[in-house]
Each structure stands twice: as C-alpha cells, then as structure tokens.
Amino acid sequence: MPLLKNIARIDRTCLWKFAFNMGWKGLLGFQKFQKRKNRGELFPAFQFISVTNDCNLSCQGCWITKAGKPESLDIVGINKIIADSKKYGSYFFGILGGEPLMYKSLFEIFKAHPDCYFQLFTNGTLLTDEVAENLRQLANVSPLISFEGDELVADIRRGSARVYQRTQQAIVVATKHKLVTGVAISVCKSNIEMALSDEFINMLINNGVIYLWYYIYRPSGENPHYELALSLKEINRLRQFLVEGRTKYSLVLIDSYWAANGEPFCPAAEGLSHHINPSGNIEPCPVIQLSKDRINGQSLKEIYENSDFLKAFKHDISEKTKGCILMEDAAWLTQFAIDHEAINTSNRPDLLEKLAIAPKIASHGSSIVIPEKHWIYRMAKKRAFFGLGAYG
Numbered sequence: 001m002p003l004l005k006n007i008a009r010i011d012r013t014c015l016w017k018f019a020f021n022m023g024w025k026g027l028l029g030f031q032k033f034q035k036r037k038n039r040g041e042l043f044p045a046f047q048f049i050s051v052t053n054d055c056n057l058s059c060q061g062c063w064i065t066k067a068g069k070p071e072s073l074d075i076v077g078i079n080k081i082i083a084d085s086k087k088y089g090s091y092f093f094g095i096l097g098g099e100p101l102m103y104k105s106l107f108e109i110f111k112a113h114p115d116c117y118f119q120l121f122t123n124g125t126l127l128t129d130e131v132a133e134n135l136r137q138l139a140n141v142s143p144l145i146s147f148e149g150d151e152l153v154a155d156i157r158r159g160s161a162r163v164y165q166r167t168q169q170a171i172v173v174a175t176k177h178k179l180v181t182g183v184a185i186s187v188c189k190s191n192i193e194m195a196l197s198d199e200f201i202n203m204l205i206n207n208g209v210i211y212l213w214y215y216i217y218r219p220s221g222e223n224p225h226y227e228l229a230l231s232l233k234e235i236n237r238l239r240q241f242l243v244e245g246r247t248k249y250s251l252v253l254i255d256s257y258w259a260a261n262g263e264p265f266c267p268a269a270e271g272l273s274h275h276i277n278p279s280g281n282i283e284p285c286p287v288i289q290l291s292k293d294r295i296n297g298q299s300l301k302e303i304y305e306n307s308d309f310l311k312a313f314k315h316d317i318s319e320k321t322k323g324c325i326l327m328e329d330a331a332w333l334t335q336f337a338i339d340h341e342a343i344n345t346s347n348r349p350d351l352l353e354k355l356a357i358a359p360k361i362a363s364h365g366s367s368i369v370i371p372e373k374h375w376i377y378r379m380a381k382k383r384a385f386f387g388l389g390a391y392g
Contacts, residue, residue: 002250006208011178013139018180021140022117025091027383032089037271042304042311044273047085048094048286049078051106053278053347055098057123057163059148063220063287064098067347071278075105077295081276082113084300091116096286098278101126110138119144121184124170125163132177143174144182144213148191168207175208182254183209187238188217188228196241201249211252214242216364218327220287222348224358229327232362239367246374257323260381262369266324269317274310281345284313287326289346290337309340323365330358 007015026046033045054070055062082093095118100106110118117140124145135141147167174181183204187195194200195214204212216235219226230238239262245253259265267273268284275283280295282303292309304310316336321328334356337344344351372378 002205017140029089043088046092048275050096050277051103053098054102065347094119096121124167127170132173136177142180147183147185171207182211184213186215186217213254229361243370257364260378262371264322264364290342291345292342321365323363327361327363330355
C-alpha cells in the first residue's frame with residue numbers, strides 16, 4: 001500500500017515520536033479527559049495556541065486581524081501553558097498563527113518539550129530546507145500545510161502570487177526531509193471540486209503526504225466572504241465522501257465534525273479543546289473571538305475550573321446545536337457575549353455589531369447521519385481520534 005510505503009520513508013525518530021508522543025500519550029490523555037468530564041471537571045484534552053498574529057499572507061475569511069504591531073505570546077507564557085497541560089496528561093498541542101513560522105522562538109518551544117507532540121499549522125511558504133531539517137532533528141513536530149485550491153483559486157484565497165506552487169514545494173521539502181507531513185484544506189464553493197477529486201488526493205499520496213485534514217469553510221474576520229460557504233447539500237456531500245474515502249484512499253482522512261456513529265458535534269462545546277490567542281486570551285475556538293479568561297500567571301487548571309464563561313458556553317451551545325453556532329446563528333453570540341460580559345478579542349471594534357447582522361448559513365449540525373464504515377476510524381474516533389480532529 002502507498003500509505004505503508006510513505007510511512008516507511010519517514011525518519012525513524014520522527015515516526016517513533018509521532019507514534020508515542022502523539023499516538024500513545026494522546027490515547028491516554030483522551031481517556032483522562034473523559035474521566036474528568038464524567039466528574040464534571042473542566043480541563044481540555046489538548047490546547048491550541050496561536051503564538052502570533054503576524055502573517056505573510058492575507059487570506060479570505062481569515063479570523064486574524066492585526067491592530068498595529070503584531071501580537072505574540074511570550075515564550076515563558078507558552079512554556080507554562082505546556083507545563084500545566086502535561087500535569088493533566090495533555091501532551092499534544094496545535095501551534096497556530098498568523099503564520100507560526102514567523103515566531104522567532106518557535107523552535108525553542110519544540111526543543112524544550114521533547115516529551116510532547118506539536119502540530120504546526122502553516123501556509124508552507126516559509127517551509128525551507130533549513131526549517132524542515134530543524135524539524136527533522138527535533139522529531140516531535142508534524143507540519144500541517146494548508147492547501148486552498150489550484151493555481152487560480154489559491155492566489156485569490158491567499159491574497160498573494162504563486163501560492164499553489166509554493167505550497168506544493170513545501171510538501172516536497174517536508175517529505176524530502178522525512179517528516180510526518182499533513183495537508184489541510186478548508187472546503188468552500190471555490191475549491192470543493194478539487195478537494196474531493198481523485199487527482200488531488202493521488203497527488204498528495206504520490207508526494208508522500210500521510211494525512212489530509214478537511215475543514216468546512218467558516219466565514220470570519222474582516223471580510224467573511226459568506227458567498228464561499230458550503231450549502232447543506234455540499235456539506236452532506238463532503239461527509240459522504242469522507243466515509244467512502246476512508247475505505248478507498250491510501251492516506252488518513254481527518255475531519256473534526258462527526259463522531260464514529262455519524263452524529264455531528266462541536267469540539268469546543270464538548271470541552272475537548274480551546275484556543276489561546278496571541279494576547280493570552282482563552283477563547284472557545286479560534287473563530288469565536290470572545291473571552292473572559294486570560295493567561296495571567298495562574299495555573300491553567302485554576303483558570304479553566306473558575307471559568308463561568310466557558311462553562312456557560314458548553315452548556316448553552318449543547319442546548320442549541322451540535323454544529324457551528326458562528327455559522328448557524330452568529331447573532332446569538334452577540335447576546336451571549338453581552339449577557340456574560342465577555343470581551344471582544346478580535347482586534348475588530350465592530351465584531352459584535354457584525355455578528356448581530358450576519359446571515360445564517362448551513363453547518364454540519366444539520367447534516368445527515370452517516371456512520372463510519374472503516375473499523376479503524378470507528379475505533380479511533382471512539383477512543384482517541386477526536387484529539388487529532390478537535391480544531392475544526
């Protein structure tokens with residue numbers, strides 16, 4: 001199988017740390033999370049950390065808005081987040097931006113925590129041979145390279161030139177240096193045909209990609225581009241494709257929207273993961289830029305346990321939808337923020353006003369229920385797979 005051949009090409013230390021730090025520890029961490037949840041305790045299975053809001057691209061629908069000088073978390077604060085998380089069995093971290101490769105101390109973080117595993121969300125344009133070789137030596141990082149469309153679509157979506165070619169080159173560089181390489185695609189109307197095509201997936205397999213992570217495009221940021229959002233019919237098509245594709249393609253297909261039995265769910269409402277932004281604010285997820293809690297020297301456990309805002313979010317969203325509240329009823333978030341005196345963490349002064357008039361669009365919460373067919377995916381989603389799909 002091509003997947004086994006691609007796995008065999010991975011650097012042995014990289015493969016071992018992927019299997020142990022992410023796989024085995026991730027399984028144990030998810031089990032500990034489930035026990036905490038059953039006891040009514042708040043502490044997510046893993047953290048997603050935006051180390052900076054600085055970026056070298058300007059993408060359609062991106063939630064990041066800079067207000068003057070770029071914001072970045074200090075390395076002391078990041079190390080404390082990681083150290084606190086390890087106390088509760090959480091060794092997996094998603095590292096986001098902006099573009100995280102623009103964060104100067106990034107490799108110091110990876111080096112300081114060899115017992116952890118990091119997924120690096122990157123647009124790929126800064127993934128040079130030198131960067132890839134450093135990642136290979138560290139061995140505890142998987143680059144997740146964002147792939148937004150073909151030559152025409154990618155440049156429009158990304159707001160730059162030759163992005164498609166530069167992204168392809170990033171994949172070549174990452175696999176050449178024998179990294180556990182993933183690709184992510186935010187599926188929208190302008191790229192759905194490519195995203196669900198044999199040609200696209202076989203290109204990734206032939207280039208040594210191990211896993212492909214599908215997101216559903218969620219309009220956000222200064223220019224949400226609601227016209228790119230998928231219809232419910234297209235979301236159902238994506239779900240059907242994933243279930244069938246997992247029995248067909250020789251790479252791992254990831255989503256963050258459906259449980260093993262096909263029921264939709266919201267990772268933030270489940271408490272599986274939350275997002276820490278470049279200013280240290282804890283948000284339900286990256287696109288819901290509202291917060292009442294901030295990293296401020298307290299233990300992370302204490303912050304989560306005392307967060308009435310996150311507790312209310314989990315309860316109220318679960319009562320309202322299993323999908324994405326930002327898509328289904330953004331106006332509801334405005335009132336929720338007012339009721340709970342949450343602050344706007346988006347750097348956009350008119351965020352609440354824009355949410356109040358945002359159109360309602362389809363999300364996976366109304367999708368048809370299609371259970372997983374492949375036994376491996378059924379087992380993984382029940383026991384650990386949510387961990388890799390929590391960002392969604």
